[in-house]
Amino acid sequence: MLFELVWSQDKSSFLIGEATHGHHQIELACATCHTSPFGGGEVIQDACVGCHGQELASAEDSHPKAKFTDPRNADRLAVLDATECVTCHLEHQNEQTRAMGVTLADDFCWHCHQDVAAERPSHEGMEFDTCASAGCHNYHDNKALYENFLVKHANEADVFMSAKRPLREAVTQYLANNPNTKALTVADIELVEQAPGEVYQHWQASTHATVGIACNDCHQSADGIWQQQPKIQLCQNCHQQEWENFTQSHHGMRLSDKLTQTLSPMTPAQGRLAFQPSSLAAEMTCSTCHGPHELNVEKAASESCLSCHADEHSLAFEQSPHGQLWQQELAGEINKGEGVSCATCHMPVVEQGKQHQVMHNVNHNLRPNEKMLRTVCMNCHGLAFSIDALADKDLIKNNFLHAPSVHIESIDMALERLK
Amino acid sequence: MKNTLKMTLAASSIAILTACGGDKEAGISPQQFTDALHLVMDSDRAVYTKKVVGRLTKEEKVIKASEHFMDDKALPLPAQMFRFGAETVAEKTDEFTYSLQSLWPINSQNAPVTAVEKEGLQFIVDNPGKNFYKEETLGGKNYFTAIYPDVAVAPVCASCHNDHKDSPKTDFKVGDVMGGVVIRVPLG
Ligand code: HEM
Ligand code: HEM
Ligand code: HEM
Numbered sequence A: 001m002l003f004e005l006v007w008s009q010d011k012s013s014f015l016i017g018e019a020t021h022g023h024h025q026i027e028l029a030c031a032t033c034h035t036s037p038f039g040g041g042e043v044i045q046d047a048c049v050g051c052h053g054q055e056l057a058s059a060e061d062s063h064p065k066a067k068f069t070d071p072r073n074a075d076r077l078a079v080l081d082a083t084e085c086v087t088c089h090l091e092h093q094n095e096q097t098r099a100m101g102v103t104l105a106d107d108f109c110w111h112c113h114q115d116v117a118a119e120r121p122s123h124e125g126m127e128f129d130t131c132a133s134a135g136c137h138n139y140h141d142n143k144a145l146y147e148n149f150l151v152k153h154a155n156e157a158d159v160f161m162s163a164k165r166p167l168r169e170a171v172t173q174y175l176a177n178n179p180n181t182k183a184l185t186v187a188d189i190e191l192v193e194q195a196p197g198e199v200y201q202h203w204q205a206s207t208h209a210t211v212g213i214a215c216n217d218c219h220q221s222a223d224g225i226w227q228q229q230p231k232i233q234l235c236q237n238c239h240q241q242e243w244e245n246f247t248q249s250h251h252g253m254r255l256s257d258k259l260t261q262t263l264s265p266m267t268p269a270q271g272r273l274a275f276q277p278s279s280l281a282a283e284m285t286c287s288t289c290h291g292p293h294e295l296n297v298e299k300a301a302s303e304s305c306l307s308c309h310a311d312e313h314s315l316a317f318e319q320s321p322h323g324q325l326w327q328q329e330l331a332g333e334i335n336k337g338e339g340v341s342c343a344t345c346h347m348p349v350v351e352q353g354k355q356h357q358v359m360h361n362v363n364h365n366l367r368p369n370e371k372m373l374r375t376v377c378m379n380c381h382g383l384a385f386s387i388d389a390l391a392d393k394d395l396i397k398n399n400f401l402h403a404p405s406v407h408i409e410s411i412d413m414a415l416e417r418l419k
Numbered sequence B: 001m002k003n004t005l006k007m008t009l010a011a012s013s014i015a016i017l018t019a020c021g022g023d024k025e026a027g028i029s030p031q032q033f034t035d036a037l038h039l040v041m042d043s044d045r046a047v048y049t050k051k052v053v054g055r056l057t058k059e060e061k062v063i064k065a066s067e068h069f070m071d072d073k074a075l076p077l078p079a080q081m082f083r084f085g086a087e088t089v090a091e092k093t094d095e096f097t098y099s100l101q102s103l104w105p106i107n108s109q110n111a112p113v114t115a116v117e118k119e120g121l122q123f124i125v126d127n128p129g130k131n132f133y134k135e136e137t138l139g140g141k142n143y144f145t146a147i148y149p150d151v152a153v154a155p156v157c158a159s160c161h162n163d164h165k166d167s168p169k170t171d172f173k174v175g176d177v178m179g180g181v182v183i184r185v186p187l188g
Helices: A004-007 A041-058 A071-079 A145-150 A172-175 A197-204 A217-219 A232-237 A240-246 A297-301 A303-308 A310-319 A319-331 A342-346 A369-375 A382-389 A393-397 A411-419 B001-011 B013-020 B030-059 B079-092 B114-124 B154-165
Strands: A349-352 A355-358 B097-101 B132-138 B141-151 B179-187
Touching: A004 A071, A071 B097, A071 B132, A071 B141, A071 B179, A145 A411, A172 A355, A217 A349, A232 A240, A240 A355, A297 A303, A297 A342, A303 A310, A303 A342, A310 A319, A310 A393, A319 B179, A382 A393, A382 A411, B030 B079, B030 B141, B030 B179, B079 B097, B114 B132, B114 B141
Parallel strands: none
Antiparallel strands: A349 A355, B097 B179, B132 B141, B141 B179
16 A cells, blocks of 8 residues: 555655666656566566567577576576576666676676687687677677678678668558559648648658558547647557557657556657757657658658767768768769668668568667678678677777778688688 | 376375376376477477478478578578477476487587486487486476487488587497487476
């Protein structure tokens, strides 16, 4: 009873320590993770898996819980309980939290792999805090780092002649699957008093008109009443995948259906990164990046980003070779697909289910950044070049202004072992 | 079926089970349980190897089998299929666990870890045709552990392992015991 009383009120006083970068946006939706006030680790574990389980599965997690529950691992688990997320990722422990929310010392691989040099002489003398930090291994996602992959992509050029990013194909796919779709123009619809003329022009030129979606499809409620400002949740009726991805990201997580409590959309003012002062109050919803009528996805791919993001990396983008290519693509000087925008790296077109769709979770490939190798970098660059570039901290700061100045030896080592 | 097993396995050790052999309520012994599980596992793996991998890769030649089946859009190898099954079981129950192990593993995760695993894998190599059964204590709990030999029934078993760059042994021959299936059941 007492518990209910306090629990339902402002909870900021209960915070035992600042939440990590990953969770600070939802730190006051306590019950999302603490599903039961008296629950222990297993309750929290369910919450972790509820939000992150799918991602781990698609990363082909190298250390899934199921590999550790066999009693033969009892001795190992006594040292490090790898069956629970919180063993490595403690929340509210700001002082000891490292990259990716890891709260263990960086040499944690040692606990189970101390004798690695016996099998791999090349690893003799390597420090255990370098395994996961040198661009060689990750604890969960090794999809682009396993030995045969390194060998298969050894000796690739730094930049491919055929360099091109995958293009969006959702609209062509939709039209192919729905051959009876009829495109609409202003002449086909009933004009609405409340709307200024430019809205009609924007709409008529947009994908929505191409696929026969008009005003009432979004602006009318189920019982036929005009909605001047449709809610963002409406978008998900047609854009389920985008919604799911968006609400898993640092852009949309405050709107996630998985939260036990409704939060307002994220704004730069609530963020921990550097933002444009003029953007601080901007609320992050679908139409923030591509307006509801214009649906301009080119603008959404870098102009929108830069209207808010103002950290060193973001501000360096326009001067970078990628940014220059993007300007050339927008000006029609090079082919579509040859430019690189913010979205090319952070919201790439990837295979989801059987379709190629824009990945609306900007965090899906962010950390560890080797996640970008397969779906982003390797469309245009060889594996060795890409690994080196992602391991070069200065390059990330200046948004890939020059060739990498560090070299990661993983491919060399993989080739050496074949000899 | 599952509930009876749980009750008998949890309530009794093998000694009690065999001692009251006449009692109809006693249910099946841990060894009967692991023997039955092994029969299912072994048959499923043989069927997958023959009717799926063998047929599609060698007879009909429509697809390859590959260790990197996701990237190669190929079939998982029988040993991987077996391990994925074991990992799926581990997600659903802790009433038994199993794995395919070897003293000379390609995947170092399949090397024996406990004293009984090491003893048993050596035993089945030294005593062809025999299974190995023993109780062991792990993390303060008692287990019944059964180990069944895994034999190179076809030349490809030996050649694929011998040629693999991660294999510590390169002279397997047809008929060799290459490793063993380890099945473990918690006791009382
Ligand atoms: C396609 C364009 C954009 C790209 C590529 C982009 C990229 C990113 C990335 C990668 C993150 C995650 C950073 C992290 O986890 O450390 C992020 C977070 C964020 N972005 Fe964007 N962004 C874009 C547009 C915008 C816009 C238009 C706004 C403003 C309305 C915005 C506001 C934010 C905020 C508030 C965060 C969360 C910061 C925090 O939690 O501290 N972004 N963005
Ligand atoms: C849940 C809200 C959102 C919905 C329903 C939505 C929906 C869509 C759809 C349907 C497309 C076209 C996809 C395709 O052709 O494959 C698209 C493209 C795009 N969206 Fe969103 N979106 C949402 C939020 C956002 C936000 C917040 C941003 C910016 C941070 C954003 C940036 C982009 C970009 C950059 C593209 C085009 C990328 C390219 O051309 O490669 N979207 N969106
Ligand atoms: C103006 C366009 C871009 C925007 C708004 C943007 C935004 C961001 C943000 C907000 C972060 C997180 C920074 C932090 O945590 O302090 C980030 C990191 C990163 N971005 Fe971008 N980005 C842009 C362009 C690019 C491009 C074109 C690439 C790829 C060539 C790229 C690759 C990366 C990488 C590798 C990281 C680092 C991840 C890590 O190691 O933590 N970004 N970006």
